[in-house]
Amino acid sequence: MSSSLDPIVRLSLVVGIIAALILAGVLIALVVFTVRYRDPSRAQPPQIHGHRSLEIAWTAAPLALLAVIFVLSLVTLGQIGQGATFGSLEPPVTVSVIGHQWWFEFRYANGAVSANELHIPAGVPVELDLASFDVIHDLWVPELGAKSDVIPGQRNVMRLFTARAGTFAGACAEFCGLEHAWMRVVVIAEPRADFDRWLAAQAAPATATGRGLEILRSNACASCHVVQGQLAGTSIGPDLTHVGSRRTLAGGVLANAADAMRAWIADPQRYKPGALMPRVPLSDGDLDAVVAYLESLK
């Protein structure tokens, strides 16, 4: 199996072909009857009231077809549901997912924390343990198949798999308020060795230095953000320990780069209206220092 999307694609082909045949049959009958029996006169055709065997036939045939689809769907469900191995012998890698308005937090067993960027090993099943910080969200990575709601007060588990390395776009799929649109994620599947290296690096505390850290400490930043080893704060906003290594900012609104980081911090509401991050008034020089510090957090 090349990914957890495979079984869904296979089933969709079966259902799609059956549906296309039925659609074609109905549309052809509709057009043929309309053309063949069109007659603007009011002459009366034979008055046919019904036909019992026909009724039984077109009740029973769809029923049989649906029964086949139903059984196939149960088989598919077994291939993608809880406990699915996707043909891999490796034990699953578990990641805790926490949905926030409007970003995803990913926590790994070794203490690494990421935001809006999920790294997974290719060729190994991934078990996502889903929880919500506030309202109902839903994690969906279309190229990896199924989605699952992320519900406060409830633990959902979802398994994903990809045999090949690659970058996949994902998003929150359940309406969760103002910035539901910008609650996007990037999933990066890497060979196991690369993944393990990334994971070890992400678990290490920050080592960067600079005036930017002092500015973070002296402003309100720590009321929402954490930099492991340097800025003690809360996890209302994304963990910034390795923010410089991430591909995107603010749930996918901006590609991560120094100028984008600067623009974002200078006026978050301009790029993501409704985001919980307020505008923190900083001088140009302070802003440059903060951006330099954050971008050095690789």
Next chain:
Amino acid sequence: MSTFALVHRPAAFATAGVLRTVDHKDIGVMYVLMGVGFLIVGGIEALLLRVQLATPNERVLDPSTYDQLFTMHGLTMIFLVAVPILVGFANYVVPLQIGARDVAFPRLNALSFWLSLFGGVLLYLSFVAGGAPDAGWFAYAPLTEPSHAVGSGMDWYIFGLAVNGAGTIIGAINLAVTILLMRCPGMVMGRAPMFTWMVLITSVLILGAYPILTSALVMLLVDRELGGRFFDPAGGGNATLWQHLFWSFGHPEVYVVILPAFGMISEIVPVFSGKPLFGYRFVAGSGIAIGFLAFGVWAHHMFAVGLGDAENAFFSATSMLIAVPTGVKIFNWLATMWRGRIRLEMPMVFALGFIASFVVGGLTGVSLGVVPLDLYTTDSYYVVGHLHYVLFGGTFMAVFAGLYYWFPKVTGRFLGHRLGLAHFWLTLVGLTLAFLPLHLLGIEGMPRRVWTYPAGLGWEWPNLIATVGSFVIAAGTIALALNVWRSLRTGDRAGDDPWDAYTLEWSTPSPPPAYNFDAIPTVRGKRPLWDRKHPDRTDPS
């Protein structure tokens, strides 16, 4: 006060009659006019949404405005357009079809209308009271709890829907009692017209479904205003409880707005095929089957909630089962056309358009009942495509068919054929452009209810095409408005029975007098007018 006054002396009607009337025909027309008024509002909301989504990173609307508009668009089209228009048709047509002088409770009928309208007004007052509800028509908790929805929008939602729903519930009681007790001599249920049958089943569905919504609304009100915690997990409540309650109402509601449409098509296809409805008992029976199944399928809206494989499999099975009686209806309409003499008058043209587009919505509906496919497509634009094929390609196409069919009865004049064809083709092309690409967007991974989206994911073209399509639909609606305006002034006179139809409403003058019939008719079969016109070859009784 009669419909005659409404159509021909609108000024006199407006000054006195409209507030006092208890005539089912007046109230029917008032319901339809209410629906049309809100259709314009809901349509403009849809166009604004489509403009915002036409290109990536668009900033015509801000997210707050977008969320209010998509919420109000859904609420408006369901509660203030589809239901009132269908109830309006039922109000006007059913008493005439069953040979009654009015509904069972005429004054209650007026109360239903005014409550429904007042509910809609309450909902829209939210805009001036500081912001409309913005959590979607489905209003998932805990996003609607006071901790997350701080404005008053959700309170207007609660009161608006509760009042509107009270009107709908009272109306359903009235229609059900009318159909059960006021049919003319000889009209056993086995001879009742199929539209009347579907309105009866719809009324029962309303009686089962709307009180669940009202209860959920009251629970939400308790949470919001009295410190309750029904749906707030932070206080020991359950976030998914709301979803169970809402969809226990919400899915039967889908059949509330499609069964009367089935009824209209089941009247129109036979008349314009020159044949009786094929398989009358099976068409009625499949409606009853849909009515029962309607209450056992709600959790197919919740496959991604994590209910467990067994629960999902159960609701998958019941949901897929609904395709069987739905298919029975489509096959019977086709069989009615088979070996008929088909007259392509406007009602039939729209009925054909209904069948073609509804089948698409029905088939994508089956795919949403298949759990693994739903886990991919749910909450994506695929569902938006599906539901618009069902509600617009289905319900609205049928409403247009019904409008062209019964307009001559209500006003005494035909709607024009050429403008009608323009309306039809703009609508069919528009809905294909507007809603078919949405399926593709869903498959390509675009989530629903997003106020904007990034470039580079292949979503640009389908979105732009959908936006163009929405304006084509709007152009079609303008053609309809022109048609109605011209027809009321200079349309051809229709006479009592312009379509050579089968049911009793065509045996009275157009428009009908206040008392409907000079003498209450007696019927011996399913097609009383056919029997009268063909005494030598009457239907088997």
